[in-house]
Amino acid sequence: MIxxxxxxxxxxxxxxxxxxNLKEIYSGIKEEITSHDEAIYYILKKLxxxxxxxxKEDIDIVGHRVVHGGDYFKEAVKIDNIxxxxxxxxxxxxxxxxxxxLSGIKAVYEVxxxxxxxxxxxxxxxxxxxxxYASIYPLPYEYYEKYGVKKYGFHGTSHHYVAKQAAKQLGxxxxxxxxxxxxxxxxxxxxxxxxxxxIDTSMGFxxxxxxxxxxxxxxxxxxLVVYLEEKLNCTNDEMTTxxxxxSGFKGLCGSSDLRxxxxxxxxxxxxxxxxxxxxxxxxxxxxxxxLMILEDIDAIVFTGGIGENSSxxxxxxxxxxxxxxxxxxxxxxxxxxxxAELSKEFI
Numbered sequence: 001m002i003x004x005x006x007x008x009x010x011x012x013x014x015x016x017x018x019x020x021n022l023k024e025i026y027s028g029i030k031e032e033i034t035s036h037d038e039a040i041y042y043i044l045k046k047l048x049x050x051x052x053x054x055x056k057e058d059i060d061i062v063g064h065r066v067v068h069g070g071d072y073f074k075e076a077v078k079i080d081n082i083x084x085x086x087x088x089x090x091x092x093x094x095x096x097x098x099x100x101x102l103s104g105i106k107a108v109y110e111v112x113x114x115x116x117x118x119x120x121x122x123x124x125x126x127x128x129x130x131x132x133y134a135s136i137y138p139l140p141y142e143y144y145e146k147y148g149v150k151k152y153g154f155h156g157t158s159h160h161y162v163a164k165q166a167a168k169q170l171g172x173x174x175x176x177x178x179x180x181x182x183x184x185x186x187x188x189x190x191x192x193x194x195x196x197x198x199i200d201t202s203m204g205f206x207x208x209x210x211x212x213x214x215x216x217x218x219x220x221x222x223x224l225v226v227y228l229e230e231k232l233n234c235t236n237d238e239m240t241t242x243x244x245x246x247s248g249f250k251g252l253c254g255s256s257d258l259r260x261x262x263x264x265x266x267x268x269x270x271x272x273x274x275x276x277x278x279x280x281x282x283x284x285x286x287x288x289x290x291l292m293i294l295e296d297i298d299a300i301v302f303t304g305g306i307g308e309n310s311s312x313x314x315x316x317x318x319x320x321x322x323x324x325x326x327x328x329x330x331x332x333x334x335x336x337x338x339x340a341e342l343s344k345e346f347i
Contacts, residue, residue: 003016016053161338179299208243301330
């Protein structure tokens, strides 16, 4: 069996798949964890008590979502000490995620033993094909050389997964397919895919760049950060919190949940209406720019909580893109299944 782990700092999500056909047979979440070791023991006990497995030996391999692979990891890899050291080193690029991802990996070794096979699947890997003219920021070049400052992009596992599904629906090979995929949820990103490869994406050095999101502001004038720090007399950490956790839908109208925002808009809340308009406008901006760089496109794809469930957002976007005779797909993303598929290759 294949166990897929998504380790956060305060919770761990997990899914178990059959090795033979990748059928999902169990899923759950362990919240409010005190340690990752304790959480993995809990998951193992849960699987045993529900008669899903008889012992830990029933697990053939464990696949992990790891947020940041930097320029180093371009595909999924079998985990060893060198890989773990590199994930730790890259924690400076994803301080909220990589340390928790690494703790989950170490906890699995602690619980299952050193012989358990583990695989790391990186959110950034799919975007490693973005050309340098689209990924390098026009800053002093030494910042890229010394500090790795560039666009990395995120949601790569999701964009890749739905792209493969869209290609199947089109009856084409992925490598012959051009798409614009939109992962729209509390976190949101757009990806331009040419011949099956990511050539640009809206998220950047961090997930803050790009679209307006549930609590993230997305693209703003960078000088605003300095201006607001002076006006608000706040620290860098406080400003980072404002930009990442107090902005977006939440900052504009008080709620980060689009369902609540739509409900407010129906009650004629002007701020809620404005928030929806900004969100849709910025998506259209990216679609327009990606149409230019792709030149030829087979379809646009909606996925994620908003992309899959909000007909309002889809209709507003499709009313515009229909003028270009574009096909539209709504495809449920399954990042855990994608991780299981990649992990299976290492068994």
